[in-house]
Each structure stands twice: as structure tokens, then as C-alpha cells.
Amino acid sequence: MKQVDVTAVVTVHREGLLLKPTLDSLSQSAKTANLEGITTEIMIVMDRPDALTSNLVERYKLQNVNARIFTSNTGDVGMSRNLAASNAMGKYVAFLDGDDLWGKNWLSAAFNMLKNEDREVILHPEVNVYFGRDPHVFVHIDMEDQRFDIACLALTNYWTSLCFATTAFLLRNPYPASNLGEQIGFEDWSWNLASVAAGALHKVVPGTGHAIRMKHASLLRQTSSAGCMAAPSDAFIQVLKNTPQAARSRLRIATAWDGTGI
Amino acid sequence: MKFSKLRRRLIAFVGKKNNVSLLQQSPFFDQDWYTSRNTDIGEVDALVHYLYHGGFEGRAAGPLFDSRRYLDAYPDVLRADVNPLVHYLRSGQKEGRTPFHVEPHLAPALAEVQNRDLDLLSASKLFDPVWYVQTHPELRGLDPYRHFLAIGGAQGLMASPNFDCEAYSTAYPDVRAAKMNPLIHYLRYGIHEGRSSSPSATAETHLASASVEAQNQDLDLLIASELFDPVWYVRTYPELQGLDPYHHCLSIGDMEGVMASPNFDCEAYSAAYPDVRAAKMNPLIHYLRYGMREGRSPGLSAAERSTVKQTVDDVKGLDPEIEATHQLFPPHHIKCSINRSMPIGRVPAAWRELFRDLPGQIDHMVFAPWLVRGGADLACVNIVRAAQEARGVHKVLLVITDHDRLEAFGWLPAGTQVLVLSDYDSTLNNDERKQIVESLIFALRPDSIMNVNSLACWTAIADKGRALKTMTRLYATLFCRDLTPDGRGAGYSDTHFRAGLHHLEKIYFDTRSFILEMAERYGLDENLQEKLQFLPQPILDQLHAATAAEKKNKTSRRVLWAGRFCHQKNTELLERIVKRMPDVYFDVWGAGEAARQESLERLAEVAPNLRLCGSFTSFADLPLSTYSAYLFTSRFEGMPTVLINAAAAGLPIIASSVGGVPELVTHKTGWLVEALDDETAYCEALSEVFDSPLEVDQRLAAMREKVRIERSWESFTGLLRSESDFLQHRSVA
Numbered sequence: 005m006k007q008v009d010v011t012a013v014v015t016v017h018r019e020g021l022l023l024k025p026t027l028d029s030l031s032q033s034a035k036t037a038n039l040e041g042i043t044t045e046i047m048i049v050m051d052r053p054d055a056l057t058s059n060l061v062e063r064y065k066l067q068n069v070n071a072r073i074f075t076s077n078t079g080d081v082g083m084s085r086n087l088a089a090s091n092a093m094g095k096y097v098a099f100l101d102g103d104d105l106w107g108k109n110w111l112s113a114a115f116n117m118l119k120n121e122d123r124e125v126i127l128h129p130e131v132n133v134y135f136g137r138d139p140h141v142f143v144h145i146d147m148e149d150q151r152f153d154i155a156c157l158a159l160t161n162y163w164t165s166l167c168f169a170t171t172a173f174l175l176r177n178p179y180p181a182s183n184l185g186e187q188i189g190f191e192d193w194s195w196n197l198a199s200v201a202a203g204a205l206h207k208v209v210p211g212t213g214h215a216i217r218m219k220h221a222s223l224l225r226q227t228s229s230a231g232c233m234a235a236p237s238d239a240f241i242q243v244l245k246n247t248p249q250a251a252r253s254r255l256r257i258a259t260a261w262d263g264t265g266i
Numbered sequence: 267m268k269f270s271k272l273r274r275r276l277i278a279f280v281g282k283k284n285n286v287s288l289l290q291q292s293p294f295f296d297q298d299w300y301t302s303r304n305t306d307i308g309e310v311d312a313l314v315h316y317l318y319h320g321g322f323e324g325r326a327a328g329p330l331f332d333s334r335r336y337l338d339a340y341p342d343v344l345r346a347d348v349n350p351l352v353h354y355l356r357s358g359q360k361e362g363r364t365p366f367h368v369e370p371h372l373a374p375a376l377a378e379v380q381n382r383d384l385d386l387l388s389a390s391k392l393f394d395p396v397w398y399v400q401t402h403p404e405l406r407g408l409d410p411y412r413h414f415l416a417i418g419g420a421q422g423l424m425a426s427p428n429f430d431c432e433a434y435s436t437a438y439p440d441v442r443a444a445k446m447n448p449l450i451h452y453l454r455y456g457i458h459e460g461r462s463s464s465p466s467a468t469a470e471t472h473l474a475s476a477s478v479e480a481q482n483q484d485l486d487l488l489i490a491s492e493l494f495d496p497v498w499y500v501r502t503y504p505e506l507q508g509l510d511p512y513h514h515c516l517s518i519g520d521m522e523g524v525m526a527s528p529n530f531d532c533e534a535y536s537a538a539y540p541d542v543r544a545a546k547m548n549p550l551i552h553y554l555r556y557g558m559r560e561g562r563s564p565g566l567s568a569a570e571r572s573t574v575k576q577t578v579d580d581v582k583g584l585d586p587e588i589e590a591t592h593q594l595f596p597p598h599h600i601k602c603s604i605n606r607s608m609p610i611g612r613v614p615a616a617w618r619e620l621f622r623d624l625p626g627q628i629d630h631m632v633f634a635p636w637l638v639r640g641g642a643d644l645a646c647v648n649i650v651r652a653a654q655e656a657r658g659v660h661k662v663l664l665v666i667t668d669h670d671r672l673e674a675f676g677w678l679p680a681g682t683q684v685l686v687l688s689d690y691d692s693t694l695n696n697d698e699r700k701q702i703v704e705s706l707i708f709a710l711r712p713d714s715i716m717n718v719n720s721l722a723c724w725t726a727i728a729d730k731g732r733a734l735k736t737m738t739r740l741y742a743t744l745f746c747r748d749l750t751p752d753g754r755g756a757g758y759s760d761t762h763f764r765a766g767l768h769h770l771e772k773i774y775f776d777t778r779s780f781i782l783e784m785a786e787r788y789g790l791d792e793n794l795q796e797k798l799q800f801l802p803q804p805i806l807d808q809l810h811a812a813t814a815a816e817k818k819n820k821t822s823r824r825v826l827w828a829g830r831f832c833h834q835k836n837t838e839l840l841e842r843i844v845k846r847m848p849d850v851y852f853d854v855w856g857a858g859e860a861a862r863q864e865s866l867e868r869l870a871e872v873a874p875n876l877r878l879c880g881s882f883t884s885f886a887d888l889p890l891s892t893y894s895a896y897l898f899t900s901r902f903e904g905m906p907t908v909l910i911n912a913a914a915a916g917l918p919i920i921a922s923s924v925g926g927v928p929e930l931v932t933h934k935t936g937w938l939v940e941a942l943d944d945e946t947a948y949c950e951a952l953s954e955v956f957d958s959p960l961e962v963d964q965r966l967a968a969m970r971e972k973v974r975i976e977r978s979w980e981s982f983t984g985l986l987r988s989e990s991d992f993l994q995h996r997s998v999a
Contacts (some may be wrong), residue, residue, distance in 0.1 A: 055395055131573045140604065185484045213574060213577030249625070253623040258676075
């Protein structure tokens with residue numbers, strides 16, 4: 005199988021007409037990368053798609069004959085990403101959800117940053133522009149930024165799922181299955197935690213951005229309304245084991261019987 | 267911008283008060299006083315601490331304003347969840363509410379001032395003591411000189427028709443800032459400096475000069491900050507050529523549409539924080555003075571803003587919904603809120619601090635609401651101790667979730683690790699505490715957790731139980747139904763049991779009767795009933811010793827009653843028994859509701875056989891050897907610790923047959939009274955205790971044996987270590 009630099013993956017479910025802008029942004033970013041001599045393959049993983057979505061993918065395939073299409077029937081976007089990684093020809097994999105968009109320079113800038121990197125690094129865009137309902141900007145933190153603190157990764161997810169990573173790392177560290185029945189969701193948060201526990205460094209690519217669609221009924225909202233938590237990880241225990249307790253700890257330690265009696 | 271317009275805005279800027287400046291200018295907030303009396307706030311600015319935390323906690327703002335008394339006096343303020351002093355200054359003052367003074371601190375704090383200033387005031391015609399009292403009739407009986415020096419001047423009261431303190435302070439903000447009594451300032455300094463004693467005509471002039479002074483303070487902040495770039499500022503706004511960019515930046519109030527530098531967009535900051543916009547405060551000054559310390563974001567950097575713009579330009583032609591998101595496009599794009607990976611707020615701030623203090627590896631966590639000297643608290647300590655014996659002191663973490671009361675901290679074995687959530691932020695509400703409980707379990711992943719009456723933990727189990735049980739094994743304890751005064755259930759067995767049961771491995775009960783009651787009440791099948799585990803609390807070591815001790819006064823007719831004076835304990839019945847047995851002496855230990863206390867005191871005045879002995883902190887410390895019997899009169903109970911203690915101490919027990927009591931006190935181990943509210947039955951039982959020493963010996967022996975078998979430490983820990991119980995070691999997959 006011929007090796008390419010980057011496999012650009014779109015995970016698709018039932019986006020319907022929202023899919024077209026996503027595919028266009030993917031083509032645009034791949035084209036920018038190609039102009040810099042970076043080879044790319046385009047892969048679309050459809051999980052339980054509806055007819056309109058399938059139809060759009062088929063039409064895209066007609067215009068992009070090298071695009072590879074896979075289907076799955078798991079209802080779990082994490083499993084779709086695992087399927088993509090296991091079939092990727094690229095040294096690197098970049099994920100895009102079927103209703104979001106990449107900025108033009110995402111693939112090229114991420115590749116250029118990672119190509120000389122010896123460490124296990126996962127890349128994220130510098131900013132995420134949320135459009136539609138409740139528009140806002142979400143700025144990613146780099147783990148090497150002085151302001152980075154792992155503690156609050158227990159409270160909230162620091163990075164979106166649209167990451168750029170080596171295929172090898174993704175194969176060694178597949179996405180965990182969501183289990184909404186057991187209140188375990190947030191596949192991206194869970195994977196971010198697992199990857200940190202596996203020793204990966206999450207970094208941002210300066211000057212890059214993604215556009216994220218705010219929908220009325222997103223998976224994120226379903227997950228939140230189900231009272232879900234991320235899959236647990238050893239990331240925090242590892243940090244605590246390797247970090248001496250704060251000099252001015254407020255953890256109280258009982259000394260001895262104070263004589264007050266019971 | 268013309269100078270006149272600038273000047274108008276300058277005056278408006280100074281004139282509009284936000285909460286910070288409101289407190290700064292108020293005589294009721296005393297920065298030095300607050301800092302000296304609240305050493306726990308560390309480096310935090312006293313005003314910021316009081317405004318956002320201390321006021322809500324009831325801490326006094328200064329000698330002139332007691333937040334706790336204000337909140338207690340005005341429950342509507344408490345319910346409104348506003349800072350009490352802000353409330354008083356904004357509306358309470360106008361509504362005629364009282365700014366309660368901190369009496370114990372007031373007198374010494376002002377004694378020195380009064381001594382120095384009293385002569386000055388007495389000699390001045392600008393203070394009219396007769397007019398002062400006539401104008402403020404509520405001061406009758408007080409020394410008007412001392413009141414004016416201590417309180418009235420600071421409150422801005424008129425000293426006489428010829429001296430208006432409020433007007434003087436308004437005209438001369440340096441006086442207000444110095445928190446000096448305005449008339450004393452005038453008499454000592456102002457008169458020599460040429461200031462006016464009735465300065466309203468010159469207010470505007472002084473206002474302008476005051477603003478310059480304020481700007482000077484802010485100027486230092488601006489100069490020191492990289493977020494203001496004077497060169498860039500003048501280049502970007504060429505109409506400012508020839509003006510001082512620093513003073514311009516400070517003079518234009520809310521800085522609408524202005525950027526202080528490529529890295530600080532004033533309008534974006536105001537848009538992100540509506541309180542800043544509402545206060546009409548200079549956003550950059552707000553950020554430098556307060557926002558930075560409060561963890562607020564200064565907004566996008568120039569580089570980030572450029573990336574946002576580039577991203578929008580890249581994709582706007584691909585999706586019509588992007589083009590229709592007007593906030594993303596100039597001139598509105600700055601209206602987007604900015605979120606960052608690192609969250610801000612009370613929970614993240616507390617969690618960040620708390621996380622640094624966490625031990626590395628915890629096998630068992632015990633959650634409790636507080637640690638006071640109650641039965642549930644004793645159960646909590648026993649469970650902690652059992653866990654420590656099983657795994658080691660350093661593998662067990664006790665988390666105090668709901669309050670900061672720790673009266674029973676001394677009960678804990680040496681080395682016990684205790685995390686008190688209120689140590690990190692005492693103002694956290696239950697939802698926030700619940701979130702921290704969830705995060706603790708999520709981050710530490712202990713083998714098991716035990717909830718001993720923690721509301722935050724019960725709520726976490728009810729809300730996130732399915733997820734949490736994939737991370738640890740969940741256990742809880744229940745002791746008895748808590749009832750409201752009108753008899754409705756209000757404890758966890760009513761509010762959280764049903765939602766939590768499916769997620770919990772087991773719930774431990776101190777009585778079998780309560781297990782049966784719960785099974786019947788909720789219609790539990792056999793599988794669910796298996797989750798309800800009887801776990802008798804062990805007797806105490808020091809009472810073991812007492813059991814073995816020979817009683818000195820077996821034949822005395824002195825009876826012990828110990829407990830809280832409340833409906834549950836049935837003090838009415840106790841009073842009737844005391845009256846019926848005048849030849850028996852009753853020592854009553856405890857305290858409680860005022861009406862019951864008074865009733866008992868009235869009886870004690872006429873009944874020499876009743877002695878009220880006051881509160882006790884430890885059952886073991888009572889003069890147990892002087893008593894011949896223990897009388898227990900409760901209307902409802904679980905398994906009261908005090909009864910277990912009495913049994914362990916070898917006292918004959920006469921007890922009402924309620925709750926789990928019959929599981930300990932039977933007709934073989936003591937005197938169980940079925941006629942719960944009938945004093946005759948209790949009197950007959952007491953008489954038998956006094957008149958039948960052989961019977962007493964037999965029943966005490968039976969009680970000793972029962973306690974030894976059922977309530978030994980070994981049986982307690984053995985049960986907790988059993989298969990599928992709290993201390994069972996989880997096998998590593």
C-alpha cells in the first residue's frame with residue numbers, strides 16, 4: 005500500500021445538506037497542502053448514514069475518485085475514527101466531523117509542525133470558531149504553555165476531537181467506546197485523557213482554526229443531558245504520584261487524640 | 267474628541283459607582299480592619315474578598331457593619347444572595363434598615379479617636395449636640411459627641427444645620443478615602459487648607475481634581491502593563507496626536523470601540539463580562555485591578571484574533587450559516603464570547619488548589635458532611651479507622667463536603683488525611699460541591715467510597731451513579747429517618763435512597779428494624795434487600811474499661827438522662843417521671859430548645875430531685891460511676907449512640923421501645939418500655955432497678971454478653987472486609 009503523508013478523515017452520520025460545506029473545506033485544505041508538496045488521501049467513514057447523506061458522499065466520490073469510503077454500523081463516532089485509523093495510508097491522520105469545517109492551512113501547518121517532531125504529539129488548532137447558535141470562540145491550550153494545568157481536565161475537556169496525530173499512535177490508543185447507558189460519553193474528552201495518560205503531548209498549531217457548527221441537538225448536548233462523564237483514566241493518578249505534595253498543603257492531617265473523648 | 271466632551275465623560279466616569287467603588291467610598295468598609303481580622307484570606311485583596319466571599323459568609327466589613335447580623339435581621343437579603351453591604355448601600359439605607367455595628371470591636375477601635383477628638387468637637391460650634399439628638403431621636407440616651415465620632419460622622423449624618431458630613435466627603439474625596447470623620451478633618455486640617463465647611467458650590471471642581479488623583483493611581487497600572495501600548499495607541503487613533511495616550515485611555519470611561527493595544531480589546535472584554543459594562547468601568551483598568559486576580563480572560567491576543575479572522579475568511583464562502591452569523595464579522599465580531607480550554611470560575615479555582623494537595627494513591631474514600639460530635643460522626647470515624655487498619659493510613663482519605671465544622675476532629679486516628687472542601691472555598695454551593703465530589707472519584711479512582719451522610723456525595727450518586735460505579739464501588743450508610751417537626755420524612759432515606767440504591771453496592775444500617783422498614787416502604791425485592799446490610803456500630807474502647815470498672819454506688823437512687831432537649835427526646839415525659847418519683851435523683855445532661863430548657867429550669871426550681879447539669883462533649887467524661895440507671899425517653903430513634911455507650915458503660919437501661927432500641931435493650935438486657943408515653947411504666951421499671959439488685963446484675967451480664975458478641979471492633983471490621991463489602995480488596999484486572 006502506497007504511503008501518503010496525511011489521511012484526511014471525515015466521519016459522517018446523518019448530516020444531510022450540512023455535509024457539503026464540510027467536504028468542500030476538506031478539499032480546500034487538502035489542496036493547500038498539496039500545493040506545498042504534501043501528499044494526502046481523503047477518507048470518508050459513514051456510520052448509519054441516511055439516504056441524503058449517502059447520496060452526497062457518492063456524488064463527492066464521483067468528483068474525487070481517489071477518495072476512499074468506508075461504512076460502519078456502530079452509532080459511535082469513536083469507533084468510526086478507529087476504523088479510519090486502521091485503514092489509513094497516511095503517516096498522519098486528521099479528523100473532521102461531518103458538519104464542521106477546517107481552515108485552509110490546517111493540514112499543511114499541522115503536517116509541517118509534526119514532521120520533525122520526535123515526541124508523541126497530538127495537534128489541535130489554535131482557535132475554534134463556533135458559528136450558528138450561540139457563536140463564540142474557543143481557544144485551545146498547549147500543554148507546553150506556562151498556563152497549562154492538568155487539574156481541570158477532570159472538570160472539562162480541553163481539546164476538541166478534530167485532532168491531527170500519527171496513525172501509529174491512534175492504532176496504539178484507539179478511541180474508547182461510548183456507553184451512554186452507563187453514563188459514559190464524551191468520546192473526545194475520554195480519548196484526550198487516555199492519550200495524556202499514554203504520555204502524549206497535546207499542542208496547538210499557531211495560526212490555524214476550525215469552524216464548528218452549533219446545532220440544536222448535538223451529540224454533546226445528548227451526552228450532557230444524559231448526565232454523562234468521560235471514561236476514567238489514570239492520567240491524574242500518574243501526575244499526583246510524580247508530583248510532591250504542595251508545600252503549603254491544606255490537606256489536614258489528624259495528629260493524635262485530643263483528649264475531648266467520644 | 268474635544269476636551270469638553272472628554273471632561274464630561276471624565277466626570278461621568280467618576281460619578282458612576284460600581285460595587286467596588288461603592289465599597290471603596292463607603293465608611294462601612296474598612297480595608298485595614300478587615301485584613302487584620304481575616305488573616306485566612308492571605309494575599310487576596312480585602313475588598314475583593316469581602317465583596318465576593320466574606321460578605322456572603324457573614325464576615326464584618328468593618329467595625330461599623332456586621333454582615334452576619336444584617337443577614338440575620340433581613341432574610342430577604344439572604345435569599346436574594348447579594349452582598350449585605352452592597353445591599354445596604356444600594357437600597358437598605360434608603361429603606362431605613364439598620365447597619366449593625368460590630369459592638370465588641372467598636373469601642374476599643376474608636377476609644378483612641380474619641381479621646382483625641384472629643385475636645386476638638388466640644389469646642390466647635392459646627393457640632394450641635396442638642397440639634398443632633400433632636401434630629402436623630404433614636405439616639406436618645408446616647409452621648410451625642412461619642413456617637414457622632416464613632417458612628418454618625420462615618421454615616422454622613424449632619425453634625426448641625428451648618429455642617430453636612432456627606433457634602434463635605436463628596437466634595438473632598440481624599441477625606442472619604444481616608445475614612446476620616448469629616449468634621450474632625452475640617453477642624454483639624456481643612457480649615458487651615460482653605461477648604462469650605464459648606465462646599466457644595468465647588469463640588470464639580472473638586473470632582474475633577476479627585477478624578478485626576480484616581481487617574482494617577484490607575485496610571486501606574488497602565489504604565490506597568492504590556493496590555494497598553496501607547497505608541498500603537500496613538501498610531502491607531504491619529505486624532506490623538508499631541509495628547510497624552512495614558513491620560514486619554516484613562517479618561518474615556520468604558521472605552522467603547524477602543525483597543526488599548528493589539529492584545530487588549532476593551533469592547534470585547536466588556537462584552538464578555540456584563541458586570542464590567544454595567545459598571546461603566548474602564549475595561550483595562552478593571553482587568554488589571556480585579557479581573558486578572560479573579561481569573562478572567564483578557565480576551566483574544568492579536569495573534570488569536572488574526573487567526574479567527576483568517577479562519578472565518580477561509581470558510582465563509584462555503585457555508586451560508588457562517589455568513590449569517592453576524593457576530594463573526596466586523597464591526598460585530600468582537601461581540602463573540604471567548605472561552606478557553608482552562609476553565610475559570612469558583613469550581614475550577616477551588617479544584618485547581620485542591621488537586622495540588624491530593625495524596626497520590628487512595629484506596630478508600632469516606633465522605634461526610636462535617637465532623638461534629640454526633641452518632642453519625644462516630645460511625646464515620648469508625649469506618650475511617652477500619653479502612654486504615656485494612657490498607658494503611660495513607661491509603662484512606664476522609665472528605666468533609668458540606669460544612670467546615672470539625673468539632674470531632676480529635677476523634678480521628680493520628681495520620682488521618684482529611685480534605686475539607688470549605689478550606690478551598692467556603693462559599694461553594696451544593697451543586698458545586700457535588701461536582702468536586704464527582705471529580706475526586708473520577709481523578710483518584712479509589713477501590714471504594716463510603717458516604718456517611720454527605721449531601722454532596724448523595725447528590726453525586728443519585729445524578730451520576732451509573733458513571734461513578736464504573737470507576738469505584740459505591741457504599742453508603744443510613745441511620746434513621748429524619749423527620750420534620752410536623753412528622754414528614756426529610757432525611758436521605760426519603761430524599762436520595764431510591765435514586766441511589768441501584769448504583770450502590772450496599773447501604774449499611776445500624777438497626778435491623780430500619781432495614782425492614784425501608785424494604786417494606788419501597789417494596790424491595792430480595793435482590794435489592796440484599797443491598798441493605800446490618801452493620802452494628804462497635805462500642806468504644808474507653809467505655810470497655812468503664813464496663814469492667816466496679817460501680818461505686820450501685821445502691822444510690824441517682825438516674826442519668828442525657829440528650830438534646832427537643833421533641834424527639836420527649837422531655838415532657840421526663841418531667842412527669844421526675845415529679846412522680848421525688849425520692850429519686852435525676853441528673854439531666856444536655857441542652858436544646860429554649861422553651862424546653864426553661865420548662866426544665868422551672869421544674870428544677872421546685873423539684874430538688876432534678877439537677878440540670880448542662881451540655882456535655884463526651885459521654886465517657888460523665889460521672890458514670892455515680893449513677894444507678896440510665897433513662898431514655900425518645901419518641902423515635904435509629905440506634906442512638908448514647909444508648910450503646912450506656913450499655914457499654916454497664917448502666918442498667920430503662921428505654922422506650924422505639925426504632926432500633928429493642929435490638930439492644932430487651933427484657934433480658936434491660937427494661938424496655940412499650941407504653942412509650944406512660945410515665946407509670948417508666949417509674950415501675952426504675953423502682954425495679956432500685957429494689958432488685960440481683961435482677962439488675964443478671965440483665966447487665968446479659969447486656970455485656972450481647973454487646974461483646976454483636977458490637978466488638980473485630981466483628982465490625984470483619985463485616986466491612988467481607989465479600990462484596992466496603993473494604994473488600996478489588997482485584998486488579
